Amino acid sequence: MEPVGNKEELIRRIAVALRGHEGAQAAAAPPPPAPAGIGTEADRISRFREQFESHGGNFLSASAWEVLLPALGEELRMAGVVALFFPDGDAEARRAAEALVPFGPFTLISPAEARQPVSPLTAGLQTAEFAIAETGSIVQTSRGGTSLLPGLLPDVHVALLSPAAFVDRMEECLAAFGQDPPRNISFLSGPSRTADVEQTLTIGAHGPKKTVAVLLP
Amino acid sequence: MEPRSHSFYRNSEKSLADTTLQAALSRTTGKFVYARAASVDAYPGFEDVRSEGARIKKETLDALDRHLARFLEEAEKRGAVVHVARDAAEARRIAADIARQEGVTLAVKSKSMVAEEVDLNPALEAAGVEVVESDLGEFIIQLAGEPPSHIIAPAVHKSREQISKLFEQKLSEPYTEEIPELVRMARKHLRAKFLAAGMGISGANFLCADTGSVVLVTNEGNGRMGTILPRVHLAVAGIEKVIPRLADLPIFLRLLPRSATGQAISTYVSILTGTKRQGDPEGPEKLHLLLVDNGRSGILQGKYREILKCIRCGACLNICPVYQSVGGHAYGWVYSGPIGAVLTPLLTGLPEGAPLPNASTLCGACAEVCPVKIPLPKLFLELRADERDQGLKNPAEVFGMKGYAAVMSRAGILEAMERILGVLSRLFFKEGRVTWLPLKLSGWTGKRDFPAPAPVPFRKLWKKHRGIRPWNR
Incomplete structure (x- = not known):
């Protein structure tokens, strides 16, 4: 439908309300000073880990895939996962999912199957775009037609992180998009939670009940 | 929803008597206040x-x-x-x-x-x-x-x-x-x-x-x-x-x-x-x-512009002793606590929201926790002044406040009042408690006893302690 309501009139009304009050003509202030950096790549990763774990997330790292895969398989098996999916076009996630199959009762399902109201206990694997050290957040976006389903629908979200994905603060992450952010930028900080019943923290409201961040070897 | 803020006092009575609500409030607000303080400290x-x-x-x-x-x-x-x-x-x-x-x-x-x-x-x-x-x-x-x-x-x-x-x-x-x-x-x-x-x-x-x-x-x-x-x-x-x-x-x-x-x-x-x-x-x-x-x-135009800075975090609700006691529903509309006490009268009109700016002890805790530094107590006072200007205050209250101001700004009269009250206290309130006051003043005694004025006022004790006598002042 066409836009409704008179926008020009609203702006005029506000301008009139502001007339004669200090500051109405004030020049734009300079952007806030950039916060101090966290340090080296290793510092960023360890800070991320500390924050991500404080949100209830699981962090896995290993020097080689041969060590990592059994550990990740064990995590997923313990969570009761029986199905794995990855978004189309995510080569890293596909490789990880396929390599995981021998390490548990896992079958690969398609994103469309993961979208069904009743699906088997599923883990969604995806390469993360950024990881923010300050807040312990995994960043997934829709940039370049990327799907957001792996961090949204399944019971378990597995984010694959390359060491280059880590940034100090939220500022650096947002600056990477400039004035043209993708349709959806999501900061994901641990499993979905609610405290709406008697202020008692309960995990797994609508989103994943378990989140695993995997540092790629 | 239809605002029911004008009946704040009646709403509060109901909330105070609701034991489930009272248990929920003390559990919740306490948790929030503690969690906020801990995260700010960290x-x-x-x-x-x-x-x-x-x-x-x-x-x-x-x-x-x-x-x-x-x-x-x-x-x-x-x-x-x-x-x-x-x-x-x-x-x-x-x-x-x-x-x-x-x-x-x-x-x-x-x-x-x-x-x-x-x-x-x-x-x-x-x-x-x-x-x-x-x-x-x-x-x-x-x-x-x-x-x-x-x-x-x-x-x-x-x-x-x-x-x-x-x-x-x-x-x-x-x-x-x-x-x-x-x-x-x-x-x-x-x-x-x-x-x-x-x-x-x-x-x-x-x-x-x-x-x-x-x-x-x-x-x-x-x-x-x-x-x-x-x-x-x-x-x-x-x-x-x-x-x-x-x-x-x-x-x-x-x-x-x-x-x-x-x-x-x-x-x-x-x-x-x-x-x-x-x-x-x-x-x-x-x-x-x-x-x-x-x-x-409209709010942008006047002295209440700063209330529009609010980012709806709820910190002022949790810390507010009034909110902690009566909960959100008593405020009678969508917004409750200190933020509601300002927004409701501004958005629904003063006659409707009139009791809310008065639902504060002016302790200032809300302004202290506000993440965008909204001077909430100052805005309560502005709204109270507006209520007076619009004739929404009880004439007895206006008269009482004028009398209070007159006494408090004159040390001699205050001292005389203290002594008179001290004598009355010795005669009538032997237990050191006032258990009943008439009409509007009953708010101070309805739910608890009000401490009686001290039989010997502080100033008199102080002078005695310092050895000051009226004749060698």
Whole structure:
């Protein structure tokens, strides 16, 4: 439908309300000073880990895939996962999912199957775009037609992180998009939670009940 | 909802007698206050961030016309359809028209205070849309047919037993006292709704002017589901939600979760810009933004402008001794606690909201925790003065206050009064307590005893202690 309501009139009304009050003509202030950096790549990763774990997330790292895969398989098996999916076009996630199959009762399902109201206990694997050290957040976006389903629908979200994905603060992450952010930028900080019943923290409201961040070897 | 703020005193009486509510309030507010303090302590730069947040909000409001115009332009450039509503009735009409024209029959909604303010749900339901609240707290009170009682914890007044009975009745689920079970039931029920809904309705925590982005902050993930899965997204926001730049957002993301729940960051932050793009596997094809004025441009004009800085964290509610005692419903409208005590009279008119600015001891705790430094107690006093100017104060109270001012500004009269009261106290209040006062003064003795004036006033004791005698003064 066409836009409704008179926008020009609203702006005029506000301008009139502001007339004669200090500051109405004030020049734009300079952007806030950039916060101090966290340090080296290793510092960023360890800070991320500390924050991500404080949100209830699981962090896995290993020097080689041969060590990592059994550990990740064990995590997923313990969570009761029986199905794995990855978004189309995510080569890293596909490789990880396929390599995981021998390490548990896992079958690969398609994103469309993961979208069904009743699906088997599923883990969604995806390469993360950024990881923010300050807040312990995994960043997934829709940039370049990327799907957001792996961090949204399944019971378990597995984010694959390359060491280059880590940034100090939220500022650096947002600056990477400039004035043209993708349709959806999501900061994901641990499993979905609610405290709406008697202020008692309960995990797994609508989103994943378990989140695993995997540092790629 | 129809405001019932004029009957604040009666509402409070009811809340104070409600034992379930009293237990819930002491549990909740205490937890929030403690969590906020702990997270602020753990973040040494908090005070600087707070100053920066207050500065950015002030900068925005002082040139809101420019920032809002920029937001409209950028959002439209990226495919959003922007609607503006002058008042609540217009907002309801526009939302119903959107739903009708988009052919929506089921909508999933995440928390929005402004949607409560304009009473969106009944209008959508009248247009044939089933509106399902997806925030667990909102879902619970929707099933119960009640308004929210806290900005970020709308169902604080409900016990698990009450919630389970609701689920038994409305969702045909078996009775349980296990909270994770209750959450699982809601998840199952709402997941089906998310996947079937034609429209997701959300509020907005922030609107970024330079990119036309809508920012949503949630813990449950319902805000994400409703803005990724359905074909249409309708975001409703007050015009004051604008911040100048996307680059300003991190400041507010450091303030909001710490002030609200004591988290360093909320679980989910969604920054939503425009509609589904070519090659996107999911996302809304249509994005409608409904910007609501409903009295805000009027507030901008006067001495209450700073109240529009509010980012709706709820910290002032939790810390307020009045809110802690009476809870949210007593305030009689959508907004409660100190923020409600200012917003309600400004948005609904002073006669309606008149009791609220008086529902404060002026202790100042709210201003101390406010992440954007709104001088709430100062605004209470301004509103009280307005009430007097508009003749809304009881003449006896005005007379009493004048007398009080006259005594307090003259040391000699004050001393004489103290001595007279001291003598009366010795004669009438032997126990050192006043147990009964007449008429309006009964507020001081109705629920407890008022301490009697000291038989020997402090000044007299002080002079005696210092060895000052009237004759050698």
